Amino acid sequence: MVTVKYDDISAAFDFVSSGAPMEHHAYVSLETGAIYWVSELNPLEEEVPDDLGESDRYLAIPHKNDLDLGSNLALRFAAEELPESYTRVDGFFRHRGAYRRFKEFLTAAGCLDKWYAFEAESTDRALRNWCDENDIQVVESADGRTA
DSSP states (O other), rough: EEEEEEEHHHHHHHHHHSSSSTEEEEEEEEETTTEEEESSOOOOOSSOOOOTTTTTTEEOOOOOGGTSHHHHHHHHHHHHHOGGGHHHHHHHHHHHHHHHHHHHHHHTTTTHHHHHHHHHHHHHHHHHHHHHTTTTEEOOOSSSSSO
């Protein structure tokens, strides 16, 4: 079992999820815990192993969609917190600009902070579960937060 700082896994996850699927990649070495970052759009100046995407010594950090944290998360939030508006929220995600409209709606409904807390907690739980499933032990962050 490899040990990795939770903040490092979380930052790599955010990087991978910041673009469309397959746009950004990050890999954790299952031997050392080192994390390698790769971008299809803007090559980074970091040296990466030649066998990064091909060897079983590295595990790809998932994209948020891989952990069901994309639009499905917003729909789960709507189902739990705003069931009377679920159909409207679902409609947002059938067109471009869905998150902008969703957040505008949440602001008007006074639920934006509740959404951010729900999203953060769901992301944290999903990422920690992914680490457990892949035998990655997370350790405390430098600031003392539990990992």
